[in-house]
Amino acid sequence: MISGLVLPFTPFHLGPGLAFGLALRRRLHAPTFIIANLIVDVEPFIILLLKLRLPLHWVLHSLLGALSLGILLAFTMYSLRKYFTDFFRVLRLEYSDLSLKNYVLAGTTGTLFHVILDYPLYSDIKPFYPLTYNPLYNPNLTIQIYMFCSIMFILGLIEYMILLLKR
Numbered sequence: 001m002i003s004g005l006v007l008p009f010t011p012f013h014l015g016p017g018l019a020f021g022l023a024l025r026r027r028l029h030a031p032t033f034i035i036a037n038l039i040v041d042v043e044p045f046i047i048l049l050l051k052l053r054l055p056l057h058w059v060l061h062s063l064l065g066a067l068s069l070g071i072l073l074a075f076t077m078y079s080l081r082k083y084f085t086d087f088f089r090v091l092r093l094e095y096s097d098l099s100l101k102n103y104v105l106a107g108t109t110g111t112l113f114h115v116i117l118d119y120p121l122y123s124d125i126k127p128f129y130p131l132t133y134n135p136l137y138n139p140n141l142t143i144q145i146y147m148f149c150s151i152m153f154i155l156g157l158i159e160y161m162i163l164l165l166k167r
Helices: 011-023 030-039 042-049 063-079 081-090 100-118 139-165
Strands: none
Touching (some): 011 100, 063 081, 100 139
């Protein structure tokens, strides 16, 4: 909540996804990590779009939901890798031929990173779903979390420009 405005999904998660994804691309599949940091917010988007009577941050924003989504994303990206590897290499996002383990690591850490950043921000999140309590809710951290994500975005862009210039 910023000045009364609820931001149920934001581009802020791109910052950590880009910065950490590029920095760790030798250990995890960077495109999967970047997508994983963003895909969790499909949930509030669908809830708003379909006008569902559910909390904006529902199952996918729980630890179990995020972990499951990360694994599903990892297997999907790994299954489709032959179609996208050349594209990701052109974008300098692909490091080398990585194993399924690297994709799973990227998918799960990316989705978990997303929800951990969201827990202090939104009272409707249930980290331990179906339990209804969010012990990590602390709206006083809103500005710090958004600043962190913004700084990570700038660092990620710098890191990406360096990768492009190494060509």
